Each structure stands twice: as C-alpha cells, then as structure tokens.
Amino acid sequence: MSVAADLQQTSSAEAIAADLAAVLRDITAANELVPPDADLVSDSFGAIGLNSVDYLEFVLNIESRLNIDVPDEALMDPALKSVLAWADWLAVNAERLRTPDLAAR
Amino acid sequence: MAVAARSLTRVALVGPREEPFTDDPEREHRETMLRSYEEIVRDVATFGSDYTVSREFLGIEYLAASLRRAGRTVRLLGASNEGLSDKAVLDALIDFAPGLVGFSLLYDLQLANALILARQLKLVRPGTFVVFGGPLASAIGQLLLETFDCIDGVIEGEGEAAIVALADTLDAGGDLTGVPALQHRTLDGIIANPRGAPLDLDDLPHPSRDGIASIRARGLPVPSAYLTTSRGCKAFCTFCSVPNIVRGQKGGTYRMRDPRDVVDEMEAVVRDQGVSRFYMADDNFLGYGEESNRRMLAFADEIVARDLAVSFHAECRVDSLVPETLMRLRRAGFDQILFGLESGSPKTLKRWAKGQTVEQNEAAVALARRLRLDLMPSMILLDWESGLDEVADSVAFIERTALYRSGQPLWLVNKLKVHCGTAAARRYDNVHGRPSLPPLRDDETSLRRWCATVTYQVTPIENPHVAAFWSALNAEANRWSVLLDEAVPAILKALRADHRRDAADTLALVSRLAAYRRSIGPALAGLMRLLVDAAAEAERRHRPPAGLDRLARHYAAEHELQHFPAGILETLTGSGAGDPIPRRVSVAARPLASAG
Numbered sequence: 001m002s003v004a005a006d007l008q009q010t011s012s013a014e015a016i017a018a019d020l021a022a023v024l025r026d027i028t029a030a031n032e033l034v035p036p037d038a039d040l041v042s043d044s045f046g047a048i049g050l051n052s053v054d055y056l057e058f059v060l061n062i063e064s065r066l067n068i069d070v071p072d073e074a075l076m077d078p079a080l081k082s083v084l085a086w087a088d089w090l091a092v093n094a095e096r097l098r099t100p101d102l103a104a105r
Numbered sequence: 106m107a108v109a110a111r112s113l114t115r116v117a118l119v120g121p122r123e124e125p126f127t128d129d130p131e132r133e134h135r136e137t138m139l140r141s142y143e144e145i146v147r148d149v150a151t152f153g154s155d156y157t158v159s160r161e162f163l164g165i166e167y168l169a170a171s172l173r174r175a176g177r178t179v180r181l182l183g184a185s186n187e188g189l190s191d192k193a194v195l196d197a198l199i200d201f202a203p204g205l206v207g208f209s210l211l212y213d214l215q216l217a218n219a220l221i222l223a224r225q226l227k228l229v230r231p232g233t234f235v236v237f238g239g240p241l242a243s244a245i246g247q248l249l250l251e252t253f254d255c256i257d258g259v260i261e262g263e264g265e266a267a268i269v270a271l272a273d274t275l276d277a278g279g280d281l282t283g284v285p286a287l288q289h290r291t292l293d294g295i296i297a298n299p300r301g302a303p304l305d306l307d308d309l310p311h312p313s314r315d316g317i318a319s320i321r322a323r324g325l326p327v328p329s330a331y332l333t334t335s336r337g338c339k340a341f342c343t344f345c346s347v348p349n350i351v352r353g354q355k356g357g358t359y360r361m362r363d364p365r366d367v368v369d370e371m372e373a374v375v376r377d378q379g380v381s382r383f384y385m386a387d388d389n390f391l392g393y394g395e396e397s398n399r400r401m402l403a404f405a406d407e408i409v410a411r412d413l414a415v416s417f418h419a420e421c422r423v424d425s426l427v428p429e430t431l432m433r434l435r436r437a438g439f440d441q442i443l444f445g446l447e448s449g450s451p452k453t454l455k456r457w458a459k460g461q462t463v464e465q466n467e468a469a470v471a472l473a474r475r476l477r478l479d480l481m482p483s484m485i486l487l488d489w490e491s492g493l494d495e496v497a498d499s500v501a502f503i504e505r506t507a508l509y510r511s512g513q514p515l516w517l518v519n520k521l522k523v524h525c526g527t528a529a530a531r532r533y534d535n536v537h538g539r540p541s542l543p544p545l546r547d548d549e550t551s552l553r554r555w556c557a558t559v560t561y562q563v564t565p566i567e568n569p570h571v572a573a574f575w576s577a578l579n580a581e582a583n584r585w586s587v588l589l590d591e592a593v594p595a596i597l598k599a600l601r602a603d604h605r606r607d608a609a610d611t612l613a614l615v616s617r618l619a620a621y622r623r624s625i626g627p628a629l630a631g632l633m634r635l636l637v638d639a640a641a642e643a644e645r646r647h648r649p650p651a652g653l654d655r656l657a658r659h660y661a662a663e664h665e666l667q668h669f670p671a672g673i674l675e676t677l678t679g680s681g682a683g684d685p686i687p688r689r690v691s692v693a694a695r696p697l698a699s700a701g
Contacts (some may be wrong), residue, residue: 027616033510033623035474044416044440046479051512053619056151056597060604060612069605075151076326078382081416081440 017087023061044081068097115178117203120162121219122184126562134583141188146325150597160186163331165209166312171265174310181315195225205234205272210241213560217553227255238264240346244526246288250295258289262300262350303357311370317378329382330374335361338388343457343528344521347388364404383417390419401430408437416440423469424461431476441479444469449502450495470506482508488521489564493571493644500633514626518582523561570640573650577636577657596677621668628664
C-alpha cells in the first residue's frame with residue numbers, strides 16, 4: 001500500500017472510530033454496568049461490560065448507521081474486540097459491505 | 106513384568122467426551138449443557154465476551170508433540186472439540202489401529218465415557234495397551250487398575266516423558282518398571298513406579314495444534330488457542346487437584362517457561378493457525394515473587410517488541426498482583442483476568458486453605474477495574490459444611506464489590522465440587538467415610554452409577570438453612586441460565602436474520618433483551634440478599650427454613666414481568682422471528698412468567 005493510501009485509510013479509520021464510539025455511547029447511555037471512566041474507543045468490549053446481547057445490539061446499530069451488512073464470521077472474530085479494532089477493519093472492508101437496500105429503507 | 110515384543114509405532118490419544126451426571130437435582134444447569142464446539146458455533150450469533158474459549162485439549166497436544174519428536178505416528182481424538190460420539194471415536198481407533206492408546210481425564214465428567222470406550226476397544230482389539238492419565242486418573246489410578254481389566258496402566262502427574270518411555274518400552278518388549286510415573290499390574294500386584302524429575306518446560310516441544318487444525322478444517326471460526334507459560338502452583342487450596350499433580354516435586358512445584366520461547370510459540374500459532382486470542386491455561390499465570398515478575402515484564406515487552414496483535418485471558422491469584430506489571434501486560438494484550446476469589450468469608454477462606462484474605466480479594470477487584478481489565482470473578486458460594494454466617498459474608502462481599510456486574514453473573518452461583526485426590530475429598534471421607542461403591546456389571550447404568558459415587562457427585566449440604574438457601578437460589582439461577590445460555594442465543598440468531606429484513610423493529614427488541622440480560626446480575630444479587638436474610642431469620646427463630654423456593658420463584662417472576670409484562674418467551678416468540686426456542690427451553694423457562 002502506498003503512503004498516500006495508507007494515510008487515507010488511517011484518516012478513514014479515525015472517522016469511523018468516532019462514528020462507532022458515538023453508536024456505543026448511545027447504546028450504553030442507560031447501561032449501568034459500564035464504568036464511568038471507560039474508554040469507549042480503545043477498551044475491549046469485555047472491559048466496557050458488554051455481554052453478547054449488548055454486542056449484537058452494537059453491531060446491528062453499526063449496520064444501520066453505516067448502511068453495511070457485516071458478515072456473520074466477523075461477529076465470531078475475537079480480533080474485533082474494541083471500537084478501535086472495528087474501525088481499522090471497517091476502514092478496509094466497509095466499501096465491499098455496503099448495502100444499497102439498507103440505505104434506502 | 107516384561108511384556109512381549111511387538112511392532113508399535115502408532116499412538117492414539119483420546120480426550121473423552123464429557124457427559125453430565127444426572128443424579129443430583131441441585132446441580133448447576135451450566136454443568137449439564139456441555140456441547141461440542143461445532144454446536145456452540147452453530148447456535149450463537151456472536152461470541153462477544155461470553156464465548157472466548159475453544160474446546161482445544163492442550164494436554165494431549167503436548168503429549169502428541171513429544172511422541173512425534175520421538176518419531177512416532179500419533180492420532181489425536183478430542184471428542185468435545187471434534188463433536189465425536191463414542192462410536193465415532195471407537196471407529197476411528199479401530200481404523201487407526203494403534204498399539205498404544207492414551208485416555209486423558211481432566212475431570213469427572215469424562216470418566217464414564219473413557220471407561221466405556223476402553224472396554225469396547227479391548228473387546229475388539231485386546232492387544233492394544235490402554236493407559237489412562239490426567240488429573241483425575243492420577244488421583245484414582247490404583248482403584249482404576251484394581252477395578253478395570255481394560256486398563257493396562259495409569260500415568261500419574263506430567264505425562265510427556267512417561268508416555269514416550271512407555272511407547273519405547275512396549276516397542277522393545279522391555280520392563281515396564283522402568284517407565285516413570287506408571288502404575289501397572291505385576292505378578293506381585295499393582296505397583297507405582299517413581300515419578301521422574303519435574304520436566305524442564307523449555308525442553309518440551311511446543312504442543313501439536315491438531316485441535317485448532319481440526320476446527321479450521323471444518324470451516325469453523327477459531328476463537329482462541331490455549332497456551333501455558335508455566336506449570337504448577339505453590340498453594341494448597343483444599344478443593345484443587347493441582348497439589349496432587351505436583352506432589353513430591355519439591356523445587357519443581359512451580360516451573361516457568363522462557364518468555365521468549367512462549368512468544369515464539371504465540372507467533373507461530375498466529376502465523377500458522379490464524380489465531381489472535383490466547384487462553385492462558387496456567388494454574389497461576391503471574392507466579393510468585395521477583396523472578397516471576399521479571400519474567401512477566403519480559404513476556405509483555407517481547408510481545409510489544411514483536412508487534413504481535415494478540416489479546417489474552419489468564420487466571421491469577423490475588424496475592425500475585427503488581428500494578429506496574431499488569432499495566433505492561435495490558436499494553437501487550439492482556440484484557441481479561443480471572444481471579445480465584447472463591448469466598449468473601451474469612452472463615453471459609455481459612456477452611457479452604459486459600460492463603461489469601463477478604464481484604465486482598467477486595468483490593469484485587471478494585472485494581473482490575475482501575476486498570477480497565479475485563480474481570481471474571483471465580484467464586485464458590487458454599488460447600489457441604491458451610492454455615493449460614495459464611496454464606497452471608499460472601500453475599501455481603503458480592504454486594505460490596507458489585508461482582509454481579511460481570512458478563513457472567515450466574516457463575517457466582519457455584520457450590521464447591523469435591524474432586525478426587527484433593528484435601529476436600531480426604532476431609533469428606535474423614536467425616537462421612539469412604540464412598541461405598543455400588544456393584545459393577547457389564548452394563549452402562551451400573552458403570553455410570555459407580556463413576557458418580559467414586560467422583561463425589563452428591564455431597565448433601567449439612568446445615569438445613571444453607572441447604573434451603575442453595576436449593577431456592579440455584580433453582581432460579583438455573584432458570585435464568587436456561588434462558589440466557591440456551592434460549593437467548595437461538596433468539597439472537599433469529600433476530601440477526603430478521604434485522605436484514607426489518608431493521609427498526611428488530612433493533613428495539615434487541616435493545617429490550619439487552620436491558621433484561623444486563624438486569625440479571627443486579628437481580629441475582631437482590632435474590633441472594635432476600636434468601637440469605639430469610640434463611641437467617643428462620644435460623645435465628647429456630648424454625649425450619651420453609652418457603653424459600655416460593656419466595657425465590659415470586660421474586661424472579663416479578664423481575665421478568667417488569668421487563669416483559671407479557672412474558673419474555675411470549676414476547677420474543679411473537680416477534681415474527683418464528684419459534685427459534687427449543688422445546689425443552691420453553692418448557693423449562695415458562696414457569697417463570699406464570700409464577701407468583
């Protein structure tokens with residue numbers, strides 16, 4: 001990957017991370033199990049206090065917000081353990097996951 | 106005794122299928138819901154933090170690596186990992202035709218199936234040498250050899266050097282008395298060969314990753330790999346089987362690997378198996394004292410220096426924590442810590458020889474939260490001789506530390522299991538006498554009854570008030586567990602599919618379900634308080650502890666109705682997601698809504 005493309009991807013990842021953190025902030029606003037000092041960007045979902053249902057809620061919200069369809073395998077990937085990890089992954093993959101149908105709903 | 110020379114090159118190593126015992130109605134539900142890895146993957150929509158563990162069987166993978174280094178052909182059969190029935194394992198063994206078969210018994214739920222398989226194998230291939238090993242077999246080796254002709258030997262403790270020496274001896278037709286740590290029959294009866302010196306962990310080859318390869322070959326996701334960076338433990342907790350494994354090893358009671366070699370192994374597993382998460386299977390990951398601490402720092406720095414993008418879980422004692430070290434490890438990917446807290450009662454901690462205090466437990470919980478580690482608390486709420494005062498201390502501890510605010514609050518509902526070979530088993534025998542073993546016939550029923558008795562499956566609680574508390578609490582926890590562990594994954598899977606068709610409705614339902622799932626922890630703590638107070642009141646008044654089960658049922662039903670006034674299953678099955686709930690789940694969970 002060229003330096004320019006690398007920079008573009010980094011900047012894209014940062015923007016996505018901000019977007020995802022906003023999603024997470026929304027859905028954890030009423031979650032009394034989330035520590036007040038949690039870093040929603042870099043802490044692992046486990047440390048933030050998300051269980052498997054919370055996690056699915058987060059993913060479904062991402063799909064709606066970004067108009068993408070996340071493949072089932074990604075939900076089983078332990079490497080996608082934080083907003084930061086999701087943002088890096090989406091910076092590379094979001095375009096191919098785009099779903100016009102979802103966007104039109 | 107010398108054995109006849111034979112050609113022997115193949116060795117099969119079996120991790121037997123686990124099967125829950127069914128003779129204790131008070132058993133925790135999670136112990137009965139053992140499923141193969143393939144079934145788990147099929148049933149869940151997301152691993153999240155609830156499902157981080159694979160069913161890889163590291164013990165036999167270590168044995169396989171040593172045997173392969175010695176030039177032997179080895180076949181591994183991890184029944185749970187591969188989802189193999191007993192017949193499938195037997196067919197594979199017959200097909201592979203090994204001269205030596207090892208059954209590794211980690212714990213009691215594997216015993217009956219291992220014995221059934223060994224019997225069947227000996228009927229078909231009587232010349233096969235069958236050896237048992239692992240923590241459970243190490244604890245009852247003499248009894249196994251006295252009782253079962255289908256077992257030719259039992260290896261006690263570490264198995265790598267012993268299984269290689271056993272295979273070599275069988276090939277050479279040599280004398281089995283030279284095989285370290287082997288218990289076997291002789292003309293003079295059963296003898297136990299001396300255990301060899303503790304193994305140098307850096308001399309062992311890295312475990313063969315057949316378990317992960319098998320998962321990948323079936324196209325399943327690989328959630329994590331098991332890994333050990335040390336072996337043994339210096340503590341003597343009465344409920345733990347490790348002291349029996351390291352018995353007599355003096356300086357080898359706790360041994361560490363070179364941290365660079367550990368990271369070499371991690372790097373290879375990441376590269377070759379596509380794994381990014383590790384589950385450290387050490388008995389005490391952080392170790393003891395300055396030498397261990399230096400090793401941990403070197404380990405963390407090595408991962409960072411190599412820029413390995415990994416995360417890992419580990420189990421630690423609360424008296425081994427050094428904040429600076431934990432922070433360095435966190436930077437290296439350490440994100441989930443399991444503490445063996447066990448109890449919030451000073452009396453209980455002392456009785457179990459835990460060697461740590463309630464204050465240390467509280468400090469450890471606070472530290473893990475300050476460092477933003479995902480905390481998995483290991484608690485044992487009571488045992489067969491607990492007093493209500495001890496239980497009340499633990500409930501108060503759970504409240505003070507808000508331990509119920511974890512991803513798996515139901516794990517707090519846990520009764521001490523008496524494991525063979527532990528100080529707890531010796532204590533139980535001293536008080537109640539050794540278990541009177543039922544007669545064995547050739548049928549499975551009598552064999553399973555024998556296994557249940559020998560492995561202490563039923564240890565009734567002595568104090569009637571503690572017994573009533575446990576029965577009422579565990580019944581409701583089991584209902585929640587059926588719902589969360591069996592119904593909810595199937596519902597989530599259906600909702601995930603629904604979301605692709607109708608985003609808004611599905612999201613609202615998932616949000617409600619998420620709120621209910623989060624509320625289970627605080628509700629559980631409330632239930633514990635309600636029951637322990639009611640039991641204490643009855644004890645104070647010298648009254649029988651009647652009505653706790655009704656109290657618990659009413660409390661849990663009210664809690665559910667607060668979140669789902671029409672009933673949770675009714676709401677979710679009426680969501681248009683079809684009926685994703687298995688019949689057994691709806692039957693088990695439905696009384697919740699109608700109680701009251």
